[in-house]
Amino acid sequence: MxxxxxxxxxxxxxxxxxxFVGVKDGVIAYIGADKPAEDFGEAYxxxxxxxxxxxxxxxTHASMTLLRGYAENLALADWLEKKVFPFEKKMTLGDVAxxxxxAVAEMLRFGTVSFSDMYYYNDEFMRVVGETGIKANFSYGxxxxxxxxxxxxxxxxxxxxxxxxxxxxxxxxxxxxxxIHGEYTSTPRVVKGLAEHAKDRGVRVHTHxxxxxxxxxxxxxxxxxxxxxxxxSLGLFDNPTTAAHCVWLEDADMDLLREYGxxxxxxxxxxxxxxGGFARVPQMLERGVRVALGTDGAASNNNLNLFKEIxxxxxxxxxxxxxxxxxxxxxxxxxxxxxxxxxQGRENAGAIKTGAAADLVVLDAQAPxxxxxxxxxxxxxxxxxxxxxxxxxxxxxxxYDRGEYKTLDIERVIFNADRAAKSxxxxxx
Amino acid sequence: MxxxxxxxxxxxxxxxxxxFVGVKDGVIAYIGADKPAEDFGEAYxxxxxxxxxxxxxxxTHASMTLLRGYAENLALADWLEKKVFPFEKKMTLGDVAxxxxxAVAEMLRFGTVSFSDMYYYNDEFMRVVGETGIKANFSYGxxxxxxxxxxxxxxxxxxxxxxxxxxxxxxxxxxxxxxIHGEYTSTPRVVKGLAEHAKDRGVRVHTHxxxxxxxxxxxxxxxxxxxxxxxxSLGLFDNPTTAAHCVWLEDADMDLLREYGxxxxxxxxxxxxxxGGFARVPQMLERGVRVALGTDGAASNNNLNLFKEIxxxxxxxxxxxxxxxxxxxxxxxxxxxxxxxxxQGRENAGAIKTGAAADLVVLDAQAPxxxxxxxxxxxxxxxxxxxxxxxxxxxxxxxYDRGEYKTLDIERVIFNADRAAKSxxxxxx
Numbered sequence: 010m011x012x013x014x015x016x017x018x019x020x021x022x023x024x025x026x027x028x029f030v031g032v033k034d035g036v037i038a039y040i041g042a043d044k045p046a047e048d049f050g051e052a053y054x055x056x057x058x059x060x061x062x063x064x065x066x067x068x069t070h071a072s073m074t075l076l077r078g079y080a081e082n083l084a085l086a087d088w089l090e091k092k093v094f095p096f097e098k099k100m101t102l103g104d105v106a107x108x109x110x111x112a113v114a115e116m117l118r119f120g121t122v123s124f125s126d127m128y129y130y131n132d133e134f135m136r137v138v139g140e141t142g143i144k145a146n147f148s149y150g151x152x153x154x155x156x157x158x159x160x161x162x163x164x165x166x167x168x169x170x171x172x173x174x175x176x177x178x179x180x181x182x183x184x185x186x187x188x189i190h191g192e193y194t195s196t197p198r199v200v201k202g203l204a205e206h207a208k209d210r211g212v213r214v215h216t217h218x219x220x221x222x223x224x225x226x227x228x229x230x231x232x233x234x235x236x237x238x239x240x241x242s243l244g245l246f247d248n249p250t251t252a253a254h255c256v257w258l259e260d261a262d263m264d265l266l267r268e269y270g271x272x273x274x275x276x277x278x279x280x281x282x283x284x285g286g287f288a289r290v291p292q293m294l295e296r297g298v299r300v301a302l303g304t305d306g307a308a309s310n311n312n313l314n315l316f317k318e319i320x321x322x323x324x325x326x327x328x329x330x331x332x333x334x335x336x337x338x339x340x341x342x343x344x345x346x347x348x349x350x351x352x353q354g355r356e357n358a359g360a361i362k363t364g365a366a367a368d369l370v371v372l373d374a375q376a377p378x379x380x381x382x383x384x385x386x387x388x389x390x391x392x393x394x395x396x397x398x399x400x401x402x403x404x405x406x407x408x409y410d411r412g413e414y415k416t417l418d419i420e421r422v423i424f425n426a427d428r429a430a431k432s433x434x435x436x437x438x
Numbered sequence: 439m440x441x442x443x444x445x446x447x448x449x450x451x452x453x454x455x456x457x458f459v460g461v462k463d464g465v466i467a468y469i470g471a472d473k474p475a476e477d478f479g480e481a482y483x484x485x486x487x488x489x490x491x492x493x494x495x496x497x498t499h500a501s502m503t504l505l506r507g508y509a510e511n512l513a514l515a516d517w518l519e520k521k522v523f524p525f526e527k528k529m530t531l532g533d534v535a536x537x538x539x540x541a542v543a544e545m546l547r548f549g550t551v552s553f554s555d556m557y558y559y560n561d562e563f564m565r566v567v568g569e570t571g572i573k574a575n576f577s578y579g580x581x582x583x584x585x586x587x588x589x590x591x592x593x594x595x596x597x598x599x600x601x602x603x604x605x606x607x608x609x610x611x612x613x614x615x616x617x618i619h620g621e622y623t624s625t626p627r628v629v630k631g632l633a634e635h636a637k638d639r640g641v642r643v644h645t646h647x648x649x650x651x652x653x654x655x656x657x658x659x660x661x662x663x664x665x666x667x668x669x670x671s672l673g674l675f676d677n678p679t680t681a682a683h684c685v686w687l688e689d690a691d692m693d694l695l696r697e698y699g700x701x702x703x704x705x706x707x708x709x710x711x712x713x714g715g716f717a718r719v720p721q722m723l724e725r726g727v728r729v730a731l732g733t734d735g736a737a738s739n740n741n742l743n744l745f746k747e748i749x750x751x752x753x754x755x756x757x758x759x760x761x762x763x764x765x766x767x768x769x770x771x772x773x774x775x776x777x778x779x780x781x782q783g784r785e786n787a788g789a790i791k792t793g794a795a796a797d798l799v800v801l802d803a804q805a806p807x808x809x810x811x812x813x814x815x816x817x818x819x820x821x822x823x824x825x826x827x828x829x830x831x832x833x834x835x836x837x838y839d840r841g842e843y844k845t846l847d848i849e850r851v852i853f854n855a856d857r858a859a860k861s862x863x864x865x866x867x
Contacts, residue, residue, distance in 0.1 A: 077809070078816030082763045114806040281753040282820070284762040311820040312807050320746075324710040325754075333713040334511045377543040378741050380506070380852050381859035387507030391711070391740040396825030423809050430810035 010405070013044070015055025016374060016385065018062070020347075020360040022339040024385035030060060032367040035180075035405035040363055053400075057375040059385065061342075062360050063122030063368040063401060064315035065349025067274035068215075068253040068303025070128050072108035074115070075100065075430045076308035085221065085283055093308055099436040104429040106134040111426035112313055113141045114417055117409040119314040119395030120370035122402075125251055125274070125303070125353055127188045127215050130171065139179040142408045142416045144368070146353045147171070148188030148215040151203060153195045159202020172210050182404065184213070184354065189245065191217040192228050192236040200243045207248040213354050214245060218252035218273075221285050225257035237262035237271075246271050251352045253303060256280055256288045263289075263296045272299045272352035275344070277321040278312075279305030287329035290322070294340055301348040314395035319345050323390045338390040367405040372397040439834070442473070444484020445803060445814065447491070449776075449789040451768040453814035459489055461796040464609075464834035469792055482829075486804040488814065490771075491789050492551030492797040492830060493744035494778025496703035497644075497682035497732025499557050501537035503544065504529065504859045505737035514650065514712055522737055528865040533858040535563040540855035541742055542570045543846055546838040548743040548824030551797035551831075554680055554703070554732070554782055556617045556644050559600065568608040571837045571845045573797070575782045576600070577617030577644040580632060582624045588631020601639050611833065613642070613783065618674065620646040621657050621665040626672055633673040642783050643674060647681035647702075650714050654686035666691035666700075675700050680781045682732055685709055685717045692718075692725045701728045701781035704773070706750040707741075708734030716758035719751070723769055730777040745824035748774050752819045767819040796834035801826040 010032045017028040017040070031039030031049035039045045080092030100108075105128065116124060123144030130147055138145065149171065151164045159165055168187055176185040187207045189200050207214050219225040219236050228236045237258060240246055246269035255273040258266070266273060275288050293300050302318045304310050323341040327333045350359025350368075358366040373379070378392050401409040408415050441459040446469070448454055460468030460478035468474045509521030529537075534557065545553060552573030559576060567574065578600065580593045588594055597616055605614040616636045618629050636643050648654040648665050657665045666687060669675055675698035684702040687695070695702060704717055722729050731747045733739050752770040756762045779788025779797075787795040802808070807821050830838040837844050 074806075075810060077812070077821060078814075079812040081813075081816045081820065082766050084762055088762065111806055111809060118806060278753065281757040282762065284756045284760055284764075286757065307821075311817070312823075314807065314823075317749075324707065327713045328710040328715065331713055333513055333517065333711065335713075337511050375852070377503075377540055377547060377848070377852060378743065380540060381504060381856045383506070383508040383859070384510075385507075387510045388740070391510065392506060392736075394741075394743075394823060394825055396823055419806070423804070423806060427810045430812070 011045070011049035011052045012055050012060050013052045016059045017361060018059060018342070018386065018389065020362045022342050022386050030361065032405045035367055037361060037363055037365050037367050040361065053371070057373070058399065059372040059374045059389070060361065061370055061372065061389070062346040063370045063403065064120050064345045065301065065353065065359060066116060066121050066124035066304055066313065066315055067251055067272065067301035067349045067352050068276055068305060069112070069124050069126055069313060070306035071112035071124065071126050071313070072100070072105040072128050073306030073308045074111040074313070074426060075104060075108040075433065076306070077311045080308060088283070095437060096433055099433045102129065102131045102134060104433060105129060106137050107425040107429035109134065109138050110141070110417065110422045112307070113138060113143050114414060114419055114422050115313045117143060117401045117414065118398065119316060120398040120401055121313065121315055122368035122370070123350070123353060123355065125186070125215055127190070132174065135171065135175045135178070135183065139175070139183050140416065142182070142403050142406055144182040144355070144403060146184040146186045146213065146215070148186035150188050150190045151195060151199065152190045153199040156196070159199045159206065162199070165206070168206070172212060176212060180404065186213040186215045188215040191224065192239055193224050197243055200240065200245055204244040204248060214248045214250040216240065216245070216250065216252055218255050219257040219262070220254035222257050235259055235262050237265050241265050241269060249354060251301070253305070254280065254285065254288070255293070256286045258289065258293070260292070263293050263298050267297045270299070272301050272348065274301050274303040274352065275322060276303045276305040277325050278318055279309040283309050287325065290326040291330045291332065291335040294336070299348050299351065300344050301352045302344045315345050316393060316395035319390055338386045341390050342386065367402055369402045370398050371400040373399050439480050439482055440474070440478035441482045441484050441489050444800070445488045446790060447488065447771070447815065447818065449791045451771050451815050459790065461834045464796055466790060466792055466794050466796050469790065482800070486802070487828065488801040488803045488818070489790065490799060490801065490818070491775040492799045492832070493549050493774045494730065494782065494788060495545060495550050495553035495733055495742065495744055496680055496701065496730035496778045496781050497705055497734060498541070498553050498555055498742060499735035500541035500553065500555050500742070501529070501534040501557050502735030502737045503540045503742070504533060504537040504855060504862065505735070506740045509737060517712070524866060525862055528862045531558065531560045531563060533862060534558060535566050536854045536858035538563065538567050539570070539846065539851045541736070542567060542572050543843065543848055543851050544742045546572060546830045546843065547827065548745060549799035549827040549830055550742065550744055551799070552779070552782060552784065554615070554644055556619070561603065564600065564604045564607070564612065568604070568612050569845065571611070571832055571835055573611040573784070573832055575613040575615045575642065575644070577615035579617050579619045580624060580628065581619045582628045585625070585627070588628045588635065591628065594635065597635070601641060605641060609833065615642040615644045617644040620653065621668055622653050629669065629672045629674055633677060636677040643677045643679040645669065645674070645679065645681055647684050648686040648691070649683035651686055664688055664691050666694050670694050670698060678783060680730070682734070683709065683714065683717070684722070685715045687718065687722070689721070692722050692727050696726045699728070701730050701777065703730045703732040703781065704751060705732045705734040706754050707747055708738040712738050716754065719755040720759045720761065720764040723765070728777050728780060729773050730781045731773045743824035744774050745822060748819055767815045770819050771815065796831055798831045799827050800829040802828050
């Protein structure tokens with residue numbers, strides 16, 4: 010495909026108008042102000058449109074779309090124990106897949122090309138989600154409240170099997186990570202075992218880290234160190250790791266994350282809704298921590314719309330830090346694109362440059378709320394909305410184009426998800 | 439028009455499916471589960487759609503759309519003094535109208551039926567905005583840094599003329615309020631004069647109140663009382679008043695607002711972006727203050743999309759108060775609809791009930807992000823987006839319908855606004 014005469018947000022987040030971008034074999038093969046001599050097939054008219062890197066959702070629980078709007082305005086303990094856990098207990102793995110497909114539909118519609126997920130899966134799940142064409146890092150959530158070793162847990166066996174069958178499947182779009190759910194839901198023995206497993210298999214790690222003050226402080230009492238220091242001491246961070254939330258990190262924790270190359274997946278909307286607190290994002294960025302963006306699950310968001318996170322990320326931390334110059338538009342865009350791709354171990358992705366994966370979105374620049382244009386990066390961060398996405402392309406393949414899904418029967422996806430949610434409720438009552 | 443078989447958010451924010459709503463002579467004339475016998479003309483198919491009250495923007499500076507994305511990531515003083523004020527100084531009243539029309543286009547697209555504006559106007563402005571069919575309360579911003587009395591200010595004469603010509607013009611859709619810009623930009627003498635003028639003419643008052651900590655604390659030093667107490671002591675609040683922001687209100691200020699029936703127009707997105715602080719909205723609601731929602735101008739937002747404010751309002755104050763049960767979906771929806779209408783002195787508006795003004799919006803309920811539906815009010819607050827608006831109706835007249843503007847030449851509006859912004863920049867350089 011040849012994007013023709015299109016506005017382009019380049020890898021430095023500068024805007025260049027009237028550009029040509031050629032995609033071939035899933036890769037960005039040409040970028041230039043002149044029409045290329047090479048034939049890239051179908052021309053995509055770029056007038057009034059913006060081409061930018063697709064966005065990467067660095068932390069979600071996709072299947073939780075089934076709980077969207079199910080539990081609201083509750084204190085965290087009630088939210089989890091009275092609503093979320095009982096609902097999840099009644100979900101079958103078929104429901105999990107139905108919820109995930111609804112999530113994929115929403116993500117594609119709002120420009121997400123790849124997501125990092127922590128939940129529960131089986132083979133069938135992997136197949137149906139893999140066939141949508143979206144990229145994803147899946148990690149089976151490990152919890153353990155007893156004295157078993159990691160390899161004695163059913164999750165070990167499942168993860169091992171998923172790695173064997175699906176790691177780098179679907180032309181590399183699917184990756185299997187390992188996931189320790191969190192410090193407070195497992196034992197040092199299990200953390201250590203999982204860390205070694207990740208090292209053995211050369212896969213990445215995904216965890217929750219210091220999401221709530223309670224979790225952070227109780228860990229210090231329980232382990233004599235912060236959750237970050239605890240995980241580091243057990244070798245978890247010797248693996249490339251994504252740590253979700255990072256709301257209560259202390260300065261030394263930030264330094265640890267930077268040293269180990271751990272990505273902090275900030276989930277600002279979820280943190281607001283569950284009243285988790287304000288992450289010290291400006292300090293993380295200042296200290297050189299890689300910060301990516303996640304939506305968390307739809308029970309605590311309730312969207313899977315990275316553009317909402319971009320806006321929140323670029324405004325919220327100005328206020329919480331008292332510094333309106335904190336978090337620049339470029340930092341927000343980088344968090345949603347390049348940093349997300351890096352967090353997933355996807356080299357040469359997350360930016361528009363020659364040779365990079367063609368994970369791209371086209372946005373409409375013609376609506377009133379995108380005018381005038383003093384600086385397009387400002388409009389993209391502070392004014393654009395997920396619904397401005399016209400087209401979502403992954404590895405050079407169009408998956409969504411102005412309301413049309415190329416790999417999903419959208420009516421069926423919605424019908425199945427509605428039905429799955431209802432059937433869980435029936436089993437609950 | 440007869441909305442047929444549509445989902446309905448009723449005046450108690452309960453959702454009723456498969457309803458009929460008949461609109462006649464600008465008013466909601468029928469609500470029922472059965473098809474009415476009366477003929478309401480054109481049938482609007484409601485399947486997969488939601489009908490709710492249109493949203494009311496209780497505080498904006500519409501013409502500042504021209505500055506959208508112009509000044510970002512600056513400390514407040516630099517933002518104002520180096521960028522916003524110099525730009526505004528070069529704006530002609532023609533530019534002001536061009537900016538406002540762009541604002542009206544954006545607001546209609548995102549379901550806003552009425553807005554409260556503070557800026558600078560002339561007759562021509564009133565005519566072109568009035569003809570769009572949107573409702574608006576306009577107030578000419580009064581500032582005074584010298585010893586003149588209120589009636590010696592040019593703003594007095596202009597406001598007096600605007601009231602005479604345009605108060606309740608356009609079949610009552612347009613109202614003229616009086617606006618004291620803020621405590622720190624005027625003198626007691628002028629506040630008193632304006633308060634008396636409002637009383638004489640029976641019009642409403644619009645002001646900024648305790649937006650920043652600096653403003654709030656300096657007032658206490660300067661006047662020996664908080665801005666709210668200062669305004670109350672000068673008789674300003676003897677008039678029906680909208681006070682924008684209210685970030686730094688003290689408990690006694692909240693009680694004052696409740697006693698005087700002053701509406702607090704919370705502008706959460708703007709407060710985040712300019713790092714103004716977190717309003718104590720849960721406390722205001724608890725103390726019985728009427729709280730409405732505003733976007734503020736597009737220089738500090740950068741959208742005029744009330745659905746973004748609804749989401750922010752319903753999540754942000756959970757986090758800032760540490761209480762995830764704070765601000766219910768019904769409170770957020772009420773702030774955006776009924777409270778906004780009341781703040782503008784629009785009786786019998788802002789809710790779907792028989793006899794109320796037909797200021798209505800239809801939202802698409804079919805997109806993936808609006809499924810499943812456990813409780814529609816939850817989806818509307820936490821998941822819906824302004825772009826879900828399909829139709830915006832004011833006083834029974836359709837002004838926006840799926841991309842089509844009935845009273846605006848949208849291409850011309852955008853062209854003129856772009857041109858106006860450019861011409862200001864040219865004059866600036």
